[in-house]
Amino acid sequence: MTSTNAPTMPDFEAAWKQWRDLSVEGWSKMARQMVEGEMFTSAMGASLDWYLTMHKGLRQGAAAYLEMLDMPTRDDLARIATQIGSAEMRVIDCEERLDLLEAVKVDSLQVRVSELEARAARIFELEDEMAARLAEIRENQARLDAALAAVNQNVPTVNKGNITRRKKS
């Protein structure tokens, strides 16, 4: 016969998780209060000051040693690097000015090209007109030549002093 009143095993996993979550929450709250407090800020500032003072002393000592050996320090090289950067900026300034000038130049060149194209088109038109006129002149010249030829047939010709008159028919 099964017993419905048999004692159940305690859920150790759930209990452990509950304890864990409560501990973590407590720890987080403590950490948050500590970080936001003035004492933490002051303590951090004091330890930072101490470290920086010590570190600065070490750097200055190393720099003095290098100067004594007449060797360039990292600071010297950093200043040179900054000067190189400044020179590069001047080059970029010049490049940008050139770009602007180029843009203006290209725009004005395009206007000039359009003007020249219009003039060339006008010249071609005039050339066509001249060709037409020339053709007309040549035609007229040919007609004039033909007329003169006809006139020459009806006038007396001079043959070494003998004037021969042709009888008019």
Add this chain to the structure above:
Amino acid sequence: MKTPIEEATRTYKWLGLMSGQSRVPIAQTARTLVYSRDRIQLFKYVRETPATKPVPVLMIYSLINRPTILDLLPERSVVQQFLAAGHEVYLLDWGVPDGLDRYAGLDIYLNLHVRTAVRKTCQDAGSEKVTLFGYCMGGTMAAMYAALHPRRIHSMILLGAPFSFRSEQLLYRWGGNPATLDPDKIVDACGNAPTWAFEGFTMLKLDQKAPRAVALYDNLHRPEYVRSHLAMEQWIGENIPMAGAVYSEFIKGCFQGNRLMDSTMYIAGRRVDLSAVKCPVLLVMGEADHLVPPETTSPAAEVFPQATAIRFKSGHIGLSVSSAAHRKLWPDVLAWLALQQPQIGLIVARDTPGSVRRSCLCRGPLS
């Protein structure tokens, strides 16, 4: 209920993952190198199909971490979103600064590096203008650049970018107080701002460290969760140093002086006036962003002449990597960008002096 052996195995696996030895491949989208100058590199992401949008996108990230967050995993990649929308995508990778960058300030970063990157992007893409995409400090720098050199900027998308550095959030209480943070002391002692100078960001969410570890333990049976967790931890561990001059200039000018909003910030003698940015600007803010809370971004919407603002329920990093952002936020961002594309007219690119190359014929007003 798990057996003791199963629990032990699980704990062993969890400890292995927590040790930081396991790595997953991140930033896997193929890209080619367009230009490099020392450590600065300009990459172009490889497209499988021809671009359908004429204006290329140039991504500018923060100087604090690596830009791999923009392409963390294939299903959580901002780069892939832009590629899928038909854009040519370029990334300006700052590299890892060293001692030679000690005196590189905002003048060098903006007027040399960003300006060169914009020119090279225009040349390579055959476009007169670019769309600038800036994330976090990269967004602030992108806006500064556009204020100084507006000619080649078609539009801007600024994601979690601070402009007004006044907030009750812990980061601004720490960074905005010269008594708490003196950048000149750090730079004086170390040259560049070292990697540990940015551990403060981790401290801001110290209370989340333990819950994240517990969540990893509870989700060990989900491979995609584990992969995502590892990818994030890898990126978080990739903090890089910052060039000394730009660190000092940014902390003193922006965090402590808050000079950007009242236009009293000067770079190489030129005033940075955000109201001179005439192009369309999209400001994207995370409502739960503890690093760049909305109150540090929204004032810029009043200053930029053509600004649109989107608020999304997300934290700072979630804007770029959360699955919700990739489902809901990025389609809206890309739709906004599609509306800004030129519709009618001819885009003419001059890639070398004296030459004119017609890149595409499309419809829309030219600006």
